Amino acid sequence: MSIHYTTIALIGVELDINKLYQPVKERGCQHEIPLSGGNYCCICGKPIWIKYNRVIEPFADADSPGEFLEGLVYERLELVVSSSYDDRVFLGLQASCRNWNKEVEMMSLEHVEIAQIRQSLQQFLEPLRLWDEAKFGLWAIMKHE
Numbered sequence: 001m002s003i004h005y006t007t008i009a010l011i012g013v014e015l016d017i018n019k020l021y022q023p024v025k026e027r028g029c030q031h032e033i034p035l036s037g038g039n040y041c042c043i044c045g046k047p048i049w050i051k052y053n054r055v056i057e058p059f060a061d062a063d064s065p066g067e068f069l070e071g072l073v074y075e076r077l078e079l080v081v082s083s084s085y086d087d088r089v090f091l092g093l094q095a096s097c098r099n100w101n102k103e104v105e106m107m108s109l110e111h112v113e114i115a116q117i118r119q120s121l122q123q124f125l126e127p128l129r130l131w132d133e134a135k136f137g138l139w140a141i142m143k144h145e
């Protein structure tokens with residue numbers, strides 16, 4: 001058994017993980033029961049309320065709202081989550097990528113305007129209150145597969 005990593009170079013920002021979740025409280029089942037006392041449904045035995053942290057839009061996986069939707073989010077900007085142990089979340093343009101058993105894929109930066117990427121990120125993230133000028137740059141990310 002071995003551990004495989006992918007390394008990624010990304011021009012973009014690290015997002016503040018604490019701002020990417022919102023607490024959610026939902027009914028555990030659809031039975032109509034009096035909501036007084038008790039933690040479990042008297043008909044099916046499921047918890048009456050389920051509490052969890054949901055990933056905010058537009059970063060949530062529609063099939064699993066507690067998880068991040070990795071990949072293209074806006075224009076050419078991709079969401080990258082570093083690992084499942086130490087979640088760090090990045091948004092930007094992937095400049096290159098190297099899988100554990102593959103050659104390095106290099107992206108030509110000939111037609112890439114760094115200022116344009118910065119502007120796209122700022123436009124996209126400011127309304128979400130996630131833009132942080134100090135976090136914009138070239139990131140080297142090690143991603144656990």
Ligand SMILES: [Zn+2]
Pocket residue numbers: 029030031041042043044045046
């Ligand atoms: Zn029930």
